[in-house]
Amino acid sequence: xxxxxxxxxxxxxxxxxxxxxxxxxxxxxxxxxxxxxxxxxxxxxxxxxxxxxxxxxxxxxxxxxxxxxxxxxxxxxxxxxxxxxxxxxxxxxxxxxxxxxxxxxxxxxxxxxx
Amino acid sequence: xxxxxxxxxxxxxxxxxxxxxxxxxxxxxxxxxxxxxxxxxxxxxxxxxxxxxxxxxxxxxxxxxxxxxxxxxxxxxxxxxxxxxxxxxxxxxxxxxxxxxxxxxxxxxxxxx
Numbered sequence: 004x005x006x007x008x009x010x011x012x013x014x015x016x017x018x019x020x021x022x023x024x025x026x027x028x029x030x031x032x033x034x035x036x037x038x039x040x041x042x043x044x045x046x047x048x049x050x051x052x053x054x055x056x057x058x059x060x061x062x063x064x065x066x067x068x069x070x071x072x073x074x075x076x077x078x079x080x081x082x083x084x085x086x087x088x089x090x091x092x093x094x095x096x097x098x099x100x101x102x103x104x105x106x107x108x109x110x111x112x113x114x115x116x117x
Numbered sequence: 118x119x120x121x122x123x124x125x126x127x128x129x130x131x132x133x134x135x136x137x138x139x140x141x142x143x144x145x146x147x148x149x150x151x152x153x154x155x156x157x158x159x160x161x162x163x164x165x166x167x168x169x170x171x172x173x174x175x176x177x178x179x180x181x182x183x184x185x186x187x188x189x190x191x192x193x194x195x196x197x198x199x200x201x202x203x204x205x206x207x208x209x210x211x212x213x214x215x216x217x218x219x220x221x222x223x224x225x226x227x228x229x230x
Contacts, residue, residue, distance in 0.1 A: 012157065035215055035216045037218055039221075044223075044224075045223055045224070046121075046207055046221035046222050046223045046224055047160075047207070047209075047219075047221040048221070049218045049220075052216075052218055054216040093159065093160070097215040097216070098215065104150075104162060104165065104175070105219060107159045107160045108159060109157065109158065109159035110159050
């Protein structure tokens with residue numbers, strides 16, 4: 004069975020600092036991978052997705068993620084944090100070749116300090 | 118361009134009461150899902166549907182029922198609400214392919230007293 008592990012339930016950075024949110028997956032074959040963001044009192048919004056076209060994926064709001072098969076990782080980064088980035092971030096995995104279900108990590112809450 | 122719409126947005130129930138949460142999508146998606154979100158637990162799949170007239174159990178289906186009589190609607194029912202069902206409920210929908218992302222509604226905050 005597939006699983007997703009997000010290291011760190013809470014991450015705190017200063018405004019302007021690098022944001023790094025970690026996601027590792029377990030899968031026998033490279034899956035499809037997604038990062039979602041959830042702002043307070045809202046639903047989840049898609050940030051970016053990996054579907055095997057390119058290992059470095061650029062998303063909205065300046066975020067990007069790199070798929071590393073050897074490390075089974077899909078970490079999310081942003082060079083310079085902004086106050087508006089404060090939210091909860093979820094990594095999710097779906098197997099290639101067909102499953103209708105996503106498996107979500109437990110989420111990482113990002114705090115940005117002025 | 119509504120996307121996924123959930124009603125109601127908030128609800129308070131007493132233990133033992135019943136209610137139905139409605140999800141509507143206007144993107145012609147085949148798949149629809151109901152999740153619950155609890156602190157520290159991430160999102161857990163309750164039930165899902167791969168097409169009109171079909172439903173399937175997810176990770177935490179006990180105490181809930183669902184129906185998908187129309188492609189655009191997915192209903193989640195609580196027959197006899199329990200305090201353990203206090204949660205935020207999210208509906209999502211997606212196209213057939215597993216490479217396609219899910220689109221989420223804004224959630225329903227449900228408290229069971």
